[in-house]
Amino acid sequence: DQVRLAEILVQMQDKPVLRQDFRRLEWQVLQAPEVKSAALSVNPFGSASLRVRYRTPILRMEERPDVVLDEDGVLFALPTQAIPEGLPTLKLDRRLPPTLLTVAGDWPVARIAKLAPQVRELSPTKGVRIEVDDRGALCLNMGAGRVVLGSADDLERKLSVLRQRMAQDPEELARVKELNLTQPDRPSVVP
Numbered sequence: 001d002q003v004r005l006a007e008i009l010v011q012m013q014d015k016p017v018l019r020q021d022f023r024r025l026e027w028q029v030l031q032a033p034e035v036k037s038a039a040l041s042v043n044p045f046g047s048a049s050l051r052v053r054y055r056t057p058i059l060r061m062e063e064r065p066d067v068v069l070d071e072d073g074v075l076f077a078l079p080t081q082a083i084p085e086g087l088p089t090l091k092l093d094r095r096l097p098p099t100l101l102t103v104a105g106d107w108p109v110a111r112i113a114k115l116a117p118q119v120r121e122l123s124p125t126k127g128v129r130i131e132v133d134d135r136g137a138l139c140l141n142m143g144a145g146r147v148v149l150g151s152a153d154d155l156e157r158k159l160s161v162l163r164q165r166m167a168q169d170p171e172e173l174a175r176v177k178e179l180n181l182t183q184p185d186r187p188s189v190v191p
Contacts, residue, residue: 005052012025017042017044029050033075034077035052035053039051055072058071058088058116059089059113060087068083069116071114088120088130091129092132119140122163128141137151145174146179147178148178151182158184161184175191176190
């Protein structure tokens, strides 16, 4: 991103401090979707400091491996070599990729953003794939096992039950076809 930032900041050269449009420069820096925040500070003696914070990917889209999601639920693209290994993947059960108009409306993006780091802790070595169907129902594929969570409601309780079951029997998901936690008080198993 240094080349892009240098092109933006070159506008500041040879202009007096009081004639700079700092907010416009910050706005230009923020135009890259991977940028989370930008703050430009200047002193009257001619030096400036630009502080840029970038988004941290927590989830990778299955159909578009260069598109990732951050903890705020923002989708953005990164070069594949810049994406950390072992991120959970997200599979949206649809023929068309999500658009900006439907991202907020047809799948629980904010809840998935909170879910991704938690499921990564559950299965750090085998990897996890989070599936979302067209109704917004969630499913986790962890190694050989499948965990059906259903709606995004009560995710904390559902994950708590999953953690307890994995602690009691770490190999349960390898032995069963499906663990259904749509009703966390009454989990069911498909052998």
